[in-house]
Amino acid sequence: MTCCRKLQRYVFFIRQHSTFVSILLTITASVVIFRKELTYQLYIKTLNLEPYENAITIWSSDYHISPIHDLKNILSPLGVRFFDKSLSYSCGQTRTCFSPLRILTRHNGMDYSNEIYSKFYEFYKNQIEMNVVDAFVCFHPVSMCELYMPFNRSIIIISSTRYELSRFEPQQWNKLNENLKKISQNPKNIIAANNLYDAEYIRYFTGINVTLLPSFCNYTNSDYNPTREEFLLAPIHLLYFDALFKKLLKKSLNQYQKHKIKIVSIRSIYRNYKYSDLTNHPAIIHIPYQVSIMSFFEQYRMNIPLLAPSLDLLTTWHYEYGVVNEKTWDQTLHGIRSNSSRIKGVLTNVPDPNNDLDRISIRYWLNFSDFYQWPHIIYYESIDDLIEKLMSTDFRMISEKMKIYNKQVEKTVLKKWQHILNNIKQYSRKFR
Numbered sequence: 001m002t003c004c005r006k007l008q009r010y011v012f013f014i015r016q017h018s019t020f021v022s023i024l025l026t027i028t029a030s031v032v033i034f035r036k037e038l039t040y041q042l043y044i045k046t047l048n049l050e051p052y053e054n055a056i057t058i059w060s061s062d063y064h065i066s067p068i069h070d071l072k073n074i075l076s077p078l079g080v081r082f083f084d085k086s087l088s089y090s091c092g093q094t095r096t097c098f099s100p101l102r103i104l105t106r107h108n109g110m111d112y113s114n115e116i117y118s119k120f121y122e123f124y125k126n127q128i129e130m131n132v133v134d135a136f137v138c139f140h141p142v143s144m145c146e147l148y149m150p151f152n153r154s155i156i157i158i159s160s161t162r163y164e165l166s167r168f169e170p171q172q173w174n175k176l177n178e179n180l181k182k183i184s185q186n187p188k189n190i191i192a193a194n195n196l197y198d199a200e201y202i203r204y205f206t207g208i209n210v211t212l213l214p215s216f217c218n219y220t221n222s223d224y225n226p227t228r229e230e231f232l233l234a235p236i237h238l239l240y241f242d243a244l245f246k247k248l249l250k251k252s253l254n255q256y257q258k259h260k261i262k263i264v265s266i267r268s269i270y271r272n273y274k275y276s277d278l279t280n281h282p283a284i285i286h287i288p289y290q291v292s293i294m295s296f297f298e299q300y301r302m303n304i305p306l307l308a309p310s311l312d313l314l315t316t317w318h319y320e321y322g323v324v325n326e327k328t329w330d331q332t333l334h335g336i337r338s339n340s341s342r343i344k345g346v347l348t349n350v351p352d353p354n355n356d357l358d359r360i361s362i363r364y365w366l367n368f369s370d371f372y373q374w375p376h377i378i379y380y381e382s383i384d385d386l387i388e389k390l391m392s393t394d395f396r397m398i399s400e401k402m403k404i405y406n407k408q409v410e411k412t413v414l415k416k417w418q419h420i421l422n423n424i425k426q427y428s429r430k431f432r
């Protein structure tokens with residue numbers, strides 16, 4: 001019986017080398033148990049701080065990879081350095097998974113306890129990376145910046161979605177509002193949003209005048225170059241409406257058969273699209289599920305002509321079907337269309353943004369969406385009108401106009417950031 005003989009030989013070997021084996025096991029176990037600590041120590045011991053010492057340095061631990069990726073693209077050429085400690089599951093896409101972070105984790109960061117809050121400050125208040133940090137930036141969630149308040153550095157908040165994320169309970173939400181007011185009162189900080197909807201939304205609940213700092217998304221390295229004939233259809237997240245829209249679209253298309261208009265959904269032809277895949281098509285049709293999304297910024301900056309329902313049509317679709325189903329957290333998380341917010345706003349004569357059952361409120365707030373604020377978007381009033389627009393629009397000319405507008409945006413975005421950087425520098429201990 002060879003198996004048992006083999007086993008005997010192993011047992012014999014282990015007996016002979018028992019000290020060696022147990023040392024090996026102990027080492028392996030320690031590495032597994034203290035993996036985080038060891039990685040951190042190794043990182044700290046090998047970190048070269050010199051490049052950070054004369055550069056404005058920004059700290060980020062965010063759950064969304066794109067806004068910080070965008071910011072790094074805008075500011076790195078200006079000499080700004082980053083500690084980007086992403087908490088997102090998608091961090092692999094931007095290679096930001098590897099910068100070690102203590103106390104805060106992907107699991108406790110969204111809704112950290114008071115204990116984590118204190119421990120984080122205790123750990124980092126005199127830590128070598130933190131000592132070279134001049135500013136913190138928070139996109140998603142905004143509440144991450146509450147954690148940084150004790151550090152007495154500049155705080156840059158740039159809301160990219162409804163800012164009460166992770167502070168849904170009225171008590172937490174009100175506390176967040178108080179903290180935002182405190183932050184906004186210090187001239188070394190800035191409260192901004194990357195889209196007008198969120199700027200107005202924060203103002204509605206806090207009275208704070210929020211700066212508009214649009215995303216720039218220059219990282220695509222792609223430009224409009226239509227070589228294919230299919231129009232792309234962006235994803236519709238409400239399944240029921242997706243089916244309805246496609247049915248109505250088919251019906252309309254049948255009336256225009258001789259014109260051979262081809263519309264394909266992005267996901268059906270590209271499992272994972274590259275930016276340069278999108279630029280090959282004449283235009284992208286949107287039925288928005290959200291009021292501001294990074295891919296809309298990206299597509300606009302690539303000068304790809306974009307079609308969206310008119311404000312009247314989207315108001316009707318949202319009123320009847322709840323099409324913009326990621327506009328409120330109630331609908332995003334619970335599938336519920338609420339008639340009010342959980343807390344009161346401070347602006348009078350403005351309808352409640354979370355009253356999703358009232359046409360006037362829906363229309364008032366949808367108007368702040370990116371697609372009604374940016375020029376050169378092509379609006380359709382109905383599905384038949386969409387087909388008409390696809391046939392009659394000079395998309396190359398639209399793209400040229402977008403390009404000119406994007407150049408202007410580049411200038412204003414850089415100017416705003418230059419101003420913010422000067423402000424950070426002025427208040428930083430490092431630059432005294």
Ligand SMILES: *[C@@H]1O[C@H](CO)[C@@H](O)[C@H](O)[C@H]1NC(C)=O
Binds near residue numbers: 207
């Ligand atoms: C916001 O801006 C408006 C108009 O510029 C001004 O009247 C108001 O006082 C500002 N509010 C705050 C809180 O700064």
Ligand SMILES: *[C@@H]1O[C@H](CO)[C@@H](O)[C@H](O)[C@H]1NC(C)=O
Binds near residue numbers: 410414
């Ligand atoms: C945007 O990217 C292009 C090249 O892709 C580059 O020439 C330009 O300087 C970039 N603009 C900014 C503001 O980074």
Ligand SMILES: *[C@@H]1O[C@H](CO)[C@@H](O)[C@H](O)[C@H]1NC(C)=O
Binds near residue numbers: 340
């Ligand atoms: C919202 O609905 C509740 C009952 O579901 C009702 O009591 C309340 O008056 C409504 N509020 C508004 C602002 O319509």
Ligand SMILES: *[C@@H]1O[C@H](CO)[C@@H](O)[C@H](O)[C@H]1NC(C)=O
Binds near residue numbers: 363364367368373
């Ligand atoms: C939409 O918003 C703009 C400001 O960006 C405003 O001038 C316009 O009156 C608004 N339209 C509606 C229908 O509310």
Ligand SMILES: *[C@@H]1O[C@H](CO)[C@@H](O)[C@H](O)[C@H]1NC(C)=O
Binds near residue numbers: 152427428429
């Ligand atoms: C906070 O930093 C500023 C410099 O930006 C400094 O003047 C002030 O004394 C600091 N406050 C505390 C409490 O350390």
